[in-house]
Amino acid sequence: MNSVRNGWVPALLLGALLLATAAPARAQAERPLPRRMGPGPRARPEEVRRAVQEVVIARMREALHLTEEQEAKVVPRFTELMQTRTDHAMKRRAAMARLRLLLLDGTAGDQEIARALREVRAIDEDYLHREGELRGAIDGSLTPRQQGRLVFFEGRIRRVVQRRMQEAMGAGPRRGLMAPGRRPQPPDDGFDLQEDEP
Template sequence: MREILIARRAAGALIGLLAFAMVGAAQSPGGRPAGPRAGPRQASARAEEVRQAMEQMVIARMKVALHLTSDQEAKVIPRVQELLEARRDHAARRRDAMARVRNLLLDETAGDQEIGRALRDLRALEDDFRGREEGLREAIDRSLTPRQQARMVFFEARLRRVMQRRIQEALGGGRRVTPGPEVEERPDGLDAPEDEP
């Protein structure tokens, strides 16, 4: 049970990585939006295209990694899409709540009550999201066999490693993200192929 909870929390971190990667992919190496004069709308449209493409890639790889049947796909994929949407929505709301707390901390005239209220709102937002995420994950798990649930744990861990590596490469930091020995990928059939160059 503890391993499942840890895996689910790690999966929550995955959406943050996906969002960061999407922003990075929508920008050129110089950190500017792609294109000669890409305005905010063009950059936003490009980021949305990248997000959708990445989401479809994740879903396609998940289908392969979990060996989903047609019936399972009809149940699981909409829930996964709903979970991804919930994570995007939560990330935007959390950014706003964090900005509110940060602004209050920077405002010397803000009182402790106002800061406390903003902090409670932030924590309530986190609690609400965890409950919603847990409900969606349980709905997904109900449509999967125990073997597929275990495959999902490995799929999410591998996807997280791939995303971290790509983010690190996009930031110009080379291949390694964390110190320590390289983890060798096992050919045990638990992961979908990466299809990386």
């Protein structure tokens, strides 16, 4: 029974991820010329993300054996934690892109660079503070055994989602989300370590 129940969740995750990646690719292949996307296609990734979150929440409930009282406290906070992570990743990517552009711009002054660097650090500090608050609230509603299970659950679910995304994109199991040959490589900016450097 448990193996049957465990089989449907990964299949659902894979299906949702396939929908998210296949629909935009199919739509692009049918269009002869690129054009602006309407509001319809933009909504689909949000729906997929919501579906994946629902699956993650359902799996968490099961893995932690939450009581109804715990569920009422933990699920909203865990959902907020997942949203906080998503928001942080988007903000950080944008701030890092601004910083990178300034570093590549030979005319950018030290004050501009320092301001962009402070922005990146402030985004990270805000996230760590909010994550700490949410984790404290979640842990306060769980037993030590459940807290331990949550640590392993989060690591496992992260690996499962990454693997499903790799499979959905046609890449084999590799480190990172996409095969290196398929990922657009940024121009060499001299900021990253070379392979043979420590």
